Amino acid sequence: MATFPSNPIMSLTAEQPRHELGESYGPELRLADLLTPELAELELGYGTAAGDPRLRTAIADRHGVRPDDVIVTVGGMHGIFLLAYLLADQGGEVVTTAPLFPMTRNAFDAVGAAVKVVPLTFDDGYRLTAAAVRAQLTPATKLVSLATPQNPSGVAVPPETLQEIANAMAEVCPEAYLMVDETYRTASYGDDAVAETALRLGPRVVVVASLSKCHGAAGLRIGWVVSMDAGLIERLTTAKFSTVVSASPVTEALAVRVFEQEDAILGERRTWLEQNLQLTQDWVSANSDVVEWVRPSAGALCVIRLRPHVDLGRFRRTAAELGVRLADGDWFGDEPRVFRLGFGYLPPEDLKAALDALREAVRAAY
Incomplete structure (x- = not known):
C-alpha cells in the first residue's frame, strides 16, 4: 500500500518551545501587513x-x-x-x-x-x-x-x-x-x-x-x-x-x-538575517571548543556539529529540559551530532537568550 514515510520533522508544527532554534525561516508577516479594503470584496469561489x-x-x-x-x-x-x-x-x-x-x-x-x-x-x-x-x-x-x-x-x-x-x-x-x-x-x-x-x-x-x-x-x-x-x-x-x-x-x-x-519585506529581512547571522557566528566562535559550524550562503538556517567529547545523549536531554529545540541532523539524513540551527526566526534579543540556553546545554554535556 502506498504511504507517506513518517519523519520527526513534523514535530516542528507542534507546540512552540521556549527557545525555538529549529525553524528555518525568518520573521512572520502578519495579516494586517497585507490587508486592503479591496480584499473585503473578494468573491470566495474557485x-x-x-x-x-x-x-x-x-x-x-x-x-x-x-x-x-x-x-x-x-x-x-x-x-x-x-x-x-x-x-x-x-x-x-x-x-x-x-x-x-x-x-x-x-x-x-x-x-x-x-x-x-x-x-x-x-x-x-x-x-x-x-x-x-x-x-x-x-x-x-x-x-x-x-x-x-x-x-x-x-x-x-x-x-x-x-x-x-x-x-x-x-x-x-x-x-x-x-x-x-x-x-x-x-x-x-x-x-x-x-x-x-x-x-x-x-x-x-x-x-x-x-x-x-x-x-x-x-x-x-x-x-x-x-x-x-x-x-x-x-x-x-x-x-x-x-x-x-x-x-x-x-x-x-x-x-x-x-x-x-x-522590496520592503526582503530588505527588512536581509538586515535581520545579517544581524542574526553575526550573532550566531560570534556564538560559534565563543564556543568553538564544543561546537563547529558550516557558514551558510543564504537563508535563515545553518548547521552546527557537536565536538566528539560532548555527550550527545546528555546534550539532547538538557536542551529539552531548558526548552531549546533544534532540528536533528538525522531528520535530514545527516550524522547524529549535526543539528540544523534556525537563526532567522527569533528577534535578535530572543536569539541571544536561545543561544545562551543552547550554550548551557552543550556545556552541561561537556
Whole structure:
C-alpha cells in the first residue's frame, strides 16, 4: 500500500518551545501587513487551475519568463510532489543529495521512485560537485533534484556547478529534468547579491519555491513551479486540478500583496538575517571548543556539529529540559551530532537568550 514515510520533522508544527532554534525561516508577516479594503470584496469561489494571473505575472517577472511558464501550487512541497508523481513514479530514477529536506525525499519514496543519492558531508562543507552527480546519472534518469541554498546547511551550489550538471544531463539523460529548489534564494544577508535563478540553464530546468521562507508567509501556503517547457506546465496544471482543484483565491490575493511589497519585506529581512547571522557566528566562535559550524550562503538556517567529547545523549536531554529545540541532523539524513540551527526566526534579543540556553546545554554535556 502506498504511504507517506513518517519523519520527526513534523514535530516542528507542534507546540512552540521556549527557545525555538529549529525553524528555518525568518520573521512572520502578519495579516494586517497585507490587508486592503479591496480584499473585503473578494468573491470566495474557485480560483483558476494554473493560479491567479496577477500572481503568476509577479512570479514570472522575477524569473524573466512569461506568466504561462508559471503554475501556482499549494506551497512548494505541492509542486515537488507533483513533479515527482509525473516524472518519476513507479521506479523512475531520481538523483538527489543527502542530507536533504525530508519531505522532498518522502515525495520520491511515496511515488515509488528509484532514488540514487549523492552524499554531502559536514567535513566537506556540503559542497556538491558535478562529477559526483554525473557518476549517478544513467540513460534511465528521469529527474535530478537539487536545492540551492540547501536545507539544512544553507550552502549554495555555485552557478558553474549547476551548469556542469546540466551539461552532463544533456549528454547522459537528455530527456531528464533538473529540478532546483530555490526556496532560500532571495534570503541573502545585508547587501549580499541575490543569486540568479537556475532557469537560465536551459529548457529542461524546473525551479520550485514559495513565500514560506524568505518572505515569512508560510501560512499563505503559496508556492510555484516555473518551467519553459509548455508541455510540462500543462501536465502540472492538470495534476494540480486533479489534486486540489485550485489554490485559495484569498491566499493568492494576499500573495499578490506580498509581491507588491517585496522590496520592503526582503530588505527588512536581509538586515535581520545579517544581524542574526553575526550573532550566531560570534556564538560559534565563543564556543568553538564544543561546537563547529558550516557558514551558510543564504537563508535563515545553518548547521552546527557537536565536538566528539560532548555527550550527545546528555546534550539532547538538557536542551529539552531548558526548552531549546533544534532540528536533528538525522531528520535530514545527516550524522547524529549535526543539528540544523534556525537563526532567522527569533528577534535578535530572543536569539541571544536561545543561544545562551543552547550554550548551557552543550556545556552541561561537556
